[in-house]
Amino acid sequence: MRFPHDRVTVKVGPPASKAIAGWRCFASKHRRQTWVQILERLVFLVDDSMWKSGVFFVLKAKVTRQKSKLCVVLAMAMLIFAGCRGRTDVGSQPAAVPMMVVTDDLGRTVTIPVKITRVVSLAPSVTENIFAVGAGDRLVGDTTFCNYPEQAKQIAKIGDTMTPNIESIIALKPDVVFVSTASQIEAFMKPLEANGIAVYVTNPTSLDGVLKDLKQFGELLGTQDTADKLVTDLQRRIRAALPPAECDLMPHRRVFVQISKEPLFTIGKQSFLTELINRVDGQSVTSDVDSAYPRLSKETASALDPEIIILSESDDNKEPNDVFKNSRAVKTGRVYRISADILSRPGPRLVDALEQISRCVPPCAAF
């Protein structure tokens, strides 16, 4: 059972903290009223948005009929704060550090300091993004997987992406922790937020999403100029890597991307790599398979008969799976290896990935 006050703390700024404390006290008293809980659940099923939660407070105030006046007042307060969505400076408030409310990639509102000085990254792609926009000096903690750029290795490690150590993170006293859905589930949000640490979730699902994230990082960290220059540069490189427009009319090359040899994993509909393949002159043969990185049946793989195989190169993925031994790709020697670090991280080096893929999938005329 989710309790609304858990999320409300995220959504409103410090000035509302007193109101929240009152609300918490009130809510905890009524925790056991099951029909109130049912109402809560109903409201949250309908819509997760602020507006509905505001309605819910009113509803709850009515149904409990205790201290209802206070509740209505509280609910109004919530609604008012819910109205202030997007980027709002609330620096004039008595809090020592000026804060701002921002919306992250999952549509959550997060309250963070206007001037961010200490950042923890929970994903290699996020680490690369932060260094790329020129804020690497403010990164105080990252994961053991963060190996690029070279300076990232020197930063205090807080565990790997799947099992970060919450205590180490808290000890680093970050202003904000950046999480990426590309590397882990958002499960770490809850324990971190419960400890009063702001969590900003990035959810890049395409090349454009990565560029958007880079700009957003620049804005959050106050390095817009570097970020804008970087994005312009990346856009120029993307245009250069794309095939000439007349190639669109020609049949596309059938590409298979092997993520792991045994068991056989590939890229599916939701992977940003599918988009990259399709943007250069290729067609991912598994683009209609559900999920981002599906485990593929060997029978299906054998029948796909790709013309080009790209291996996401890692220790256990240096050769194509045996089922491809009779495929056109293996017979004609069109098997390529691209570092898994570059292919798997939705960061600035995704443009490197695009360039390398475009070299593997030659434009229509050259094939």
Add this chain to the structure above:
Amino acid sequence: MLVIVLMASAMLGAERLPLFDLNEQQRSILFDIRLPRILLGACVGASLAVAGAGLQSLLRNPLAEPYLLGVSNGAALGTMLAFVFFQSLEITRPLLAFAGAGLATIAVYRMAKSRAGMNVERLVLSGVIVTTFLSSVIVMLTTLLDAAKLRSFTFWLLGDLSQATRNGVYLSAGAVIVGTVILMSQARALNLMMVGERDAFDFGVEVGRVRMLVFGASSLVVGAAVAASGSVGYVGLIVPHLVRLTVGSDNRLVVPFSAIAGAVFVVFADTIARTAIAPRELPVGAVTALIGAPLFIYLLRKN
């Protein structure tokens, strides 16, 4: 029945194949990918089921099962060690799996045996303890060792037949034939031991020898099965019970019929695993557990 299921399973799959006139690619799918997998599934099912049947009779315990007694986990740990230390030598995997299975069996048996003899609770308890201990060792190893190297292991631990090769099939087929023959040769003695070890001894059964042979045979088949496919649960538990319900509790019938029924069960479950969400795949261990657990509850309530 086994033949029918094998045929049906050979026709079903992620790729639709015609009955006749296969082209080269379709033939390769059928003979290099699908058939080895089906045959391996049959061997694994037969292995786990006969091991379960043998252990249940020997220990006079309806809950005895390779998975519950830690035998599977012993074999899994053995395979994993072989994978880590002798990666190039594939033959070490079944060998170490066999050793692991044997050691786990002996450990459980020693822990369960007290001066007062062996009782059901002690056996199940020591089995559970050995199982959890071994799983934590496995988890420790996967955490400590290089992630990329062991990525395939997390899937393998859930039971995975997709890595079937012809050699793997020959090996498990050999193991299951030898194991079944040994268990069948001891079937009469096992019948007597179901009455009680002391009574069996009075009837002239060499209790120690029978015990060693049954433990050895079940370690052999489970070792081969786990090395080939990981831990496929519930087969060793549910199949012998179903067989006993149909043919009675004479081990001379229970052991061979368990082998056949186990093969049918796993091939059936794997067909579901291959086709349910094609072209993606489910781990076969999850399917056997999904079918096995409700079936077991049904049997419990019926008796």
